[in-house]
Amino acid sequence: MVKELRETVARILRVPYYQKRLGELGITQAEDIQSLKDFQRLPLTSKEDLRLNYPFGLMAEPVDNLVRVHASSGTTGKPTVVGYTRKDVQLWAEIVANGLRLAGVTSKDVVQVAYGYGLFTGGMGLHYGCEELGALVVPISGGNTQRQLMLMKDFGTTVLACTPSYALYLAESLEETGISRDELRLRIGIFGAEPWTEGMREEIESRLGIKAIDIYGLSEIMGPGVAIECEGQHGLHIDPHFYPEVLDENGSPLPEGKKGELVFTTLEKEGFPVLRYRTKDLTTLRYGKCEHCGHEGWTMDRVSARVDDMLIIRGVNVFPSQVEEGILAVGGLEPHYLLVVERVGTLDQLEVWVEVNTASFLDEVRELENLQERVKRSIEDIIGISVRVRLVEPKSIPRSEGKAKRVIDKRKG
Numbered sequence: 001m002v003k004e005l006r007e008t009v010a011r012i013l014r015v016p017y018y019q020k021r022l023g024e025l026g027i028t029q030a031e032d033i034q035s036l037k038d039f040q041r042l043p044l045t046s047k048e049d050l051r052l053n054y055p056f057g058l059m060a061e062p063v064d065n066l067v068r069v070h071a072s073s074g075t076t077g078k079p080t081v082v083g084y085t086r087k088d089v090q091l092w093a094e095i096v097a098n099g100l101r102l103a104g105v106t107s108k109d110v111v112q113v114a115y116g117y118g119l120f121t122g123g124m125g126l127h128y129g130c131e132e133l134g135a136l137v138v139p140i141s142g143g144n145t146q147r148q149l150m151l152m153k154d155f156g157t158t159v160l161a162c163t164p165s166y167a168l169y170l171a172e173s174l175e176e177t178g179i180s181r182d183e184l185r186l187r188i189g190i191f192g193a194e195p196w197t198e199g200m201r202e203e204i205e206s207r208l209g210i211k212a213i214d215i216y217g218l219s220e221i222m223g224p225g226v227a228i229e230c231e232g233q234h235g236l237h238i239d240p241h242f243y244p245e246v247l248d249e250n251g252s253p254l255p256e257g258k259k260g261e262l263v264f265t266t267l268e269k270e271g272f273p274v275l276r277y278r279t280k281d282l283t284t285l286r287y288g289k290c291e292h293c294g295h296e297g298w299t300m301d302r303v304s305a306r307v308d309d310m311l312i313i314r315g316v317n318v319f320p321s322q323v324e325e326g327i328l329a330v331g332g333l334e335p336h337y338l339l340v341v342e343r344v345g346t347l348d349q350l351e352v353w354v355e356v357n358t359a360s361f362l363d364e365v366r367e368l369e370n371l372q373e374r375v376k377r378s379i380e381d382i383i384g385i386s387v388r389v390r391l392v393e394p395k396s397i398p399r400s401e402g403k404a405k406r407v408i409d410k411r412k413g
């Protein structure tokens with residue numbers, strides 16, 4: 001592995017910004033990296049480094065040699081931009097195709113890509129991977145739900161690729177439209193681009209009658225396909241073109257099985273090679289061979305939370321996915337929820353809005369109060385602080401056609 005990492009360092013050293021940062025550590029040539037220990041001394045890269053070098057400052061090839069750019073929108077200011085050479089674009093397609101194969105997708109499948117197309121990597125990443133595999137791609141992009149359902153039925157879509165929250169919305173819309181599952185040929189879902197829980201997986205699988213596969217990626221590393229579950233659904237297999245590490249809060253590498261921040265170094269990428277990029281996703285790693293599919297290498301646990309999503313409420317770290325877990329452990333509710341945080345006096349207060357399902361909604365007040373109390377306790381058991389729960393009418397929380405918005409933090413601004 002050290003040899004491959006050294007090649008990435010050689011490529012990185014073409015970039016003046018990295019030259020300077022590595023130079024400060026006395027590293028002026030790739031040969032200075034002789035062991036994994038040497039590599040682990042190298043600086044981390046963050047989204048901030050990309051912003052500082054906007055738009056093309058971190059490219060290791062002249063812009064003339066790039067054939068495509070993607071960008072991820074920041075919450076403020078300029079987006080972070082990544083570039084691909086022709087070889088990168090081809091490699092990406094092969095990586096996604098290999099991942100889809102592990103997930104059980106074949107050249108006979110009809111794949112409806114309902115991720116957004118454009119600067120976001122989701123749509124085009126899946127698109128070229130499917131073509132590489134030889135599957136039939138329906139590049140419908142996100143949104144336009146009624147049309148999604150019509151084409152899903154008419155084209156005999158067998159694989160749906162989108163965010164888990166949009167999959168859920170599609171499932172709900174199917175039920176309303178009166179299209180029964182027997183009229184569809186759907187069998188696999190390729191879901192990613194936002195953290196989700198096992199409870200959410202069960203919900204989607206039972207409502208759509210499919211196997212829901214977790215896919216992982218981010219534009220700074222390549223896009224979707226960095227890791228994906230096989231049909232065995234025991235963690236996401238990391239493609240061997242990416243070298244993963246998990247670090248503790250001080251940036252020190254953690255051993256296998258310990259949870260921390262996931263960091264990636266790209267191997268063989270030309271246009272935008274990246275060194276020890278901090279994903280802000282929390283997970284654990286393990287190395288070995290998968291009994292189900294034979295994949296040998298690194299496997300990561302599903303990303304349960306992003307550092308960025310973390311709320312600090314009365315000094316306690318709370319992740320929306322923990323609240324989701326608490327909600328889905330109780331029956332009678334819809335997996336649609338919203339966290340509303342505000343400061344009352346000097347005290348932070350978390351209120352969780354949860355939709356009841358239609359059956360529960362018709363229950364008597366007493367039963368609803370009982371349900372409310374059970375949800376409250378279920379969430380509090382997981383996050384360890386008291387919350388207020390507000391049960392709301394079915395379909396009253398806004399649905400998402402892309403990444404779901406789960407938090408309203410009134411303490412900000």
Ligand SMILES: [Zn+2]
Nearest residue numbers: 230290292293
């Ligand atoms: Zn496997």
